[in-house]
Amino acid sequence: xxxxxxxxxxxxYIDYFESVYDQMIGNPSQxxxxxxxxxxxxxxxxxxxxxxxxxxxxxxxxxxxxxxxLEEKFPRKQWxxxxxxxxxxxxxxxxxxxxxxVERFYEGSWGKFARDGYFLVILKRLEKLLDKSNR
Numbered sequence: 853x854x855x856x857x858x859x860x861x862x863x864x865y866i867d868y869f870e871s872v873y874d875q876m877i878g879n880p881s882q883x884x885x886x887x888x889x890x891x892x893x894x895x896x897x898x899x900x901x902x903x904x905x906x907x908x909x910x911x912x913x914x915x916x917x918x919x920x921x922l923e924e925k926f927p928r929k930q931w932x933x934x935x936x937x938x939x940x941x942x943x944x945x946x947x948x949x950x951x952x953x954v955e956r957f958y959e960g961s962w963g964k965f966a967r968d969g970y971f972l973v974i975l976k977r978l979e980k981l982l983d984k985s986n987r
Contacts (some may be wrong), residue, residue: 869972918949
């Protein structure tokens, strides 16, 4: 299967993440809308977020050496949303990989990345890059 088509399939989640982000902008003190509950201090995420993560794993967008790549690309700082908006496809893949894989070490990270707009901005940038490459 064409990798770009695999990546394109992730764009269907833009509306979902826009909805999550819009809920938080209107009321930042509310509880994170993508976390249904906590069980023994572990978050239980909404089904749509879990499905998004599964689709990311199946899309082949994830990078193996994302840590080294990001450390080389951003040697003096942690990357932020502004960096996502200027990222090329390789950098964007590394950023998404970090967002997805960090959950293994910091439970609740997916919720934070959804709430703070990281997944949304990554998907919008991916959409722009794929659109540009199709011209």
